[in-house]
Amino acid sequence: MEFSEQEFKHVHYAWDDAVAAKLDEVDQLVYRSNILGADQRVTNTGGGNTSSKIMMTDPLTGAEVEVLWVKGSGGDLRTSKRDNFASLYMEKLNRLRTIYEATPDNGVKTPIEDAMVGKYPHTVYNLNPRATSIDTPLHAFIPHKIVDHTHPNAVIAIAAAKDGKELTPEIFGDEMGWVDWQRPGFDLGLVMGAMAQAEPHLKGLVMGGHGLINWAADNKSCYDLSLALIEKAARYIASRDKGDQTFGGQKYAPLADEAKEALLVQVLPKLRGLVSQQRKFIGTIQSDATILEFVNSHHAARLAELGTSCPDHFLRTKIKPLYVDWNPQTEAVDALLAKLEAGLAQYRQDYAAYYAACKHADSPAMRDPNPTVILIPGVGMIAWGKNKSESRVTAEFYNCAIAVMRGAEAISEYVALPKQEAFDIEYWLLEEAKLRRMPADKEFARNVVVVIGAGSGIGKAVAHRLAKEGAHVVCADLSAASAQATADELTGKYGIGIGVAGTGISACGPAIGLGVDVTNRASIQAMFKQVLLAYGGIDNVVITAGIFISPDSTGHIPDDRWDITFAVNVKGAYLVADEARTIWEAQQLPGSLVITTSVNGMVAKKGSVAYDTSKAAANHLVRELAIELAPLVRVNGVAPATVVAGSAMFPRDRVISSLTKYNIAYSEDGDTESLRNQLAEFYAQRTLTKLPILPEDQAEAAYLLLSNAFSKTTGQIVSVDGGLIEAFLR
Numbered sequence: 249m250e251f252s253e254q255e256f257k258h259v260h261y262a263w264d265d266a267v268a269a270k271l272d273e274v275d276q277l278v279y280r281s282n283i284l285g286a287d288q289r290v291t292n293t294g295g296g297n298t299s300s301k302i303m304m305t306d307p308l309t310g311a312e313v314e315v316l317w318v319k320g321s322g323g324d325l326r327t328s329k330r331d332n333f334a335s336l337y338m339e340k341l342n343r344l345r346t347i348y349e350a351t352p353d354n355g356v357k358t359p360i361e362d363a364m365v366g367k368y369p370h371t372v373y374n375l376n377p378r379a380t381s382i383d384t385p386l387h388a389f390i391p392h393k394i395v396d397h398t399h400p401n402a403v404i405a406i407a408a409a410k411d412g413k414e415l416t417p418e419i420f421g422d423e424m425g426w427v428d429w430q431r432p433g434f435d436l437g438l439v440m441g442a443m444a445q446a447e448p449h450l451k452g453l454v455m456g457g458h459g460l461i462n463w464a465a466d467n468k469s470c471y472d473l474s475l476a477l478i479e480k481a482a483r484y485i486a487s488r489d490k491g492d493q494t495f496g497g498q499k500y501a502p503l504a505d506e507a508k509e510a511l512l513v514q515v516l517p518k519l520r521g522l523v524s525q526q527r528k529f530i531g532t533i534q535s536d537a538t539i540l541e542f543v544n545s546h547h548a549a550r551l552a553e554l555g556t557s558c559p560d561h562f563l564r565t566k567i568k569p570l571y572v573d574w575n576p577q578t579e580a581v582d583a584l585l586a587k588l589e590a591g592l593a594q595y596r597q598d599y600a601a602y603y604a605a606c607k608h609a610d611s612p613a614m615r616d617p618n619p620t621v622i623l624i625p626g627v628g629m630i631a632w633g634k635n636k637s638e639s640r641v642t643a644e645f646y647n648c649a650i651a652v653m654r655g656a657e658a659i660s661e662y663v664a665l666p667k668q669e670a671f672d673i674e675y676w677l678l679e680e681a682k683l684r685r686m687p688a689d690k691e692f693a694r695n696v697v698v699v700i701g702a703g704s705g706i707g708k709a710v711a712h713r714l715a716k717e718g719a720h721v722v723c724a725d726l727s728a729a730s731a732q733a734t735a736d737e738l739t740g741k742y743g744i745g746i747g748v749a750g751t752g753i754s755a756c757g758p759a760i761g762l763g764v765d766v767t768n769r770a771s772i773q774a775m776f777k778q779v780l781l782a783y784g785g786i787d788n789v790v791i792t793a794g795i796f797i798s799p800d801s802t803g804h805i806p807d808d809r810w811d812i813t814f815a816v817n818v819k820g821a822y823l824v825a826d827e828a829r830t831i832w833e834a835q836q837l838p839g840s841l842v843i844t845t846s847v848n849g850m851v852a853k854k855g856s857v858a859y860d861t862s863k864a865a866a867n868h869l870v871r872e873l874a875i876e877l878a879p880l881v882r883v884n885g886v887a888p889a890t891v892v893a894g895s896a897m898f899p900r901d902r903v904i905s906s907l908t909k910y911n912i913a914y915s916e917d918g919d920t921e922s923l924r925n926q927l928a929e930f931y932a933q934r935t936l937t938k939l940p941i942l943p944e945d946q947a948e949a950a951y952l953l954l955s956n957a958f959s960k961t962t963g964q965i966v967s968v969d970g971g972l973i974e975a976f977l978r
């Protein structure tokens with residue numbers, strides 16, 4: 249090995265002989281892939297692929313045959329398991345080559361090139377169902393056993409430098425060749441295979457405008473080589489780094505954290521509304537030193553306009569980001585908002601012009617023309633995606649693009665891919681087919697739902713119900729710890745996603761937990777601020793927070809307990825709605841609000857006068873808010889009855905006092921949950937359906953009222969009470 253383990257400064261060397269020795273050849277491929285993917289400097293999330301040509305036994309003939317194991321479509325090197333790899337007969341792959349070469353009109357971007365993709369299923373070994381990737385021929389036709397293809401920022405910097413071809417021998421000596429940019433596919437595989445064949449001294453190629461490919465005879469040698477090549481490239485770049493003068497030096501200073509957050513809170517809802525006019529997006533904020541150095545620089549505007557280079561990058565970041573030329577030191581937020589609006593309009597026009605200029609007769613229709621990356625001096629980057637994970641990947645890829653530009657500008661001059669080449673990737677029919685194969689978005693996939701009271705009972709059930717529909721769920725509760733516990737449950741269930749970018753709370757997954765006191769407007773504002781920084785906006789709010797005060801021994805509720813009852817159950821819901829309203833109005837996107845009231849608001853009875861009157865007021869609050877927030881936001885109420893199971897509003901003493909009130913015999917030693925079940929069963933017998941009411945029943949109603957199923961219903965209260973005649977509305 250060229251470098252000893254300790255000598256690697258720009259990548260993390262992770263090969264462990266003891267681990268590898270225990271693995272078969274396929275698992276060694278998986279191991280090699282995982283440790284390559286674990287280092288962001290080696291490859292980006294989802295980027296690159298690896299392969300091994302392995303002798304295996306044919307299941308039918310029993311003969312030893314050569315099988316290409318290669319990372320399949322989708323997935324990620326860091327997290328890939330054995331079943332993420334396709335397995336294909338080499339002999340049959342070579343037959344495809346014969347067919348391709350016998351076709352008169354062959355070459356890059358010809359119909360036969362794309363048609364080869366449809367033939368891969370005929371080459372599958374052992375019925376392996378993993379779909380093959382477009383990059384399969386890059387591995388199949390390199391005449392070496394082990395191949396790594398990665399997207400290291402340091403090598404892409406060379407690949408995207410104006411004189412990258414001349415720099416390649418200077419940096420790597422004669423063991424590395426150069427292949428000009430060509431859209432990945434069957435033809436590129438043959439071109440690179442022929443180079444490797446013709447020049448047996450080559451260990452790999454720098455792929456112009458794209459990345460790195462290299463090969464070896466065994467797994468460890470190939471891993472060592474990949475890391476050594478990246479280390480060499482990174483050292484060469486570091487020795488020429490421009491330091492303070494990177495990107496022409498700093499033009500603006502970053503804003504202080506507090507000012508930056510205050511600005512983002514004002515900008516984000518409006519911005520989300522503007523980029524979400526066709527389809528809603530979820531945001532990720534990146535505001536670390538690396539991104540700030542770029543956005544604050546003299547050359548940011550010029551470089552941003554050039555766009556990104558590696559095809560993997562710009563499929564997410566789009567052809568270019570929107571850079572807003574705003575001076576954080578002298579201009580106010582209004583000027584920024586005006587420039588964002590004008591910038592977005594211009595961006596959409598540019599995008600339509602790019603589409604019109606580059607499209608072919610059979611190109612798919614133009615996609616959403618809004619930028620997915622927005623750069624603001626003093627502040628950083630706001631990236632957008634169809635969900636949190638995707639927006640974090642988008643942010644990550646623009647981070648990569650910045651590293652590439654920094655490297656390329658240090659050693660030469662950065663050149664982006666020609667627009668037509670970018671278009672032919674972005675609107676490639678094979679990419680379109682891949683998009684069409686993706687499962688449809690879940691109903692709440694592009695939504696951010698804030699559930700107040702998510703720490704227990706109905707709120708917790710609502711959080712779970714909406715997460716199941718793909719929602720990003722903000723779990724808020726007076727108890728920050730219980731809110732976090734619910735958020736952790738959701739993240740544990742649905743995963744944090746594949747992206748790795750995001751600063752502070754914006755580096756979150758599909759759920760966050762926050763503390764909030766609904767009786768305190770400042771506390772509500774602080775909560776929404778975190779929501780905006782995490783996701784960029786809100787779509788739906790569910791308020792299940794409530795308080796029930798039992799009367800004292802004289803049957804009275806102390807005066808101050810009246811106040812707290814109304815402060816939580818009525819004014820609290822109003823304050824949350826009022827603060828959400830500011831965001832909804834700035835976004836100008838449709839939203840919905842559900843408030844949990846109670847059938848007690850309709851049924852008068854002894855022993856709960858403060859609670860019952862507060863819930864009657866909450867019912868009317870639903871109607872008032874429906875009028876206030878129309879037409880943008882629908883407001884409805886769910887009126888539960890006697891949800892006892894898991895409810896924070898039914899502590900042991902309330903359960904016992906209710907059992908006593910109804911003359912139900914109970915055991916003093918019974919655990920709280922069994923006493924609750926006893927009470928729930930008693931309540932069930934009073935209803936028409938005779939069924940106990942669960943938090944999940946309330947959650948189902950809240951979900952339906954929020955959803956488009958009830959898109960034409962607002963200002964209504966739905967009782968979920970098992971059928972309680974006294975609570976029938978009239």
Ligand SMILES: [Zn+2]
Binds near residue numbers: 399
């Ligand atoms: Zn690639």
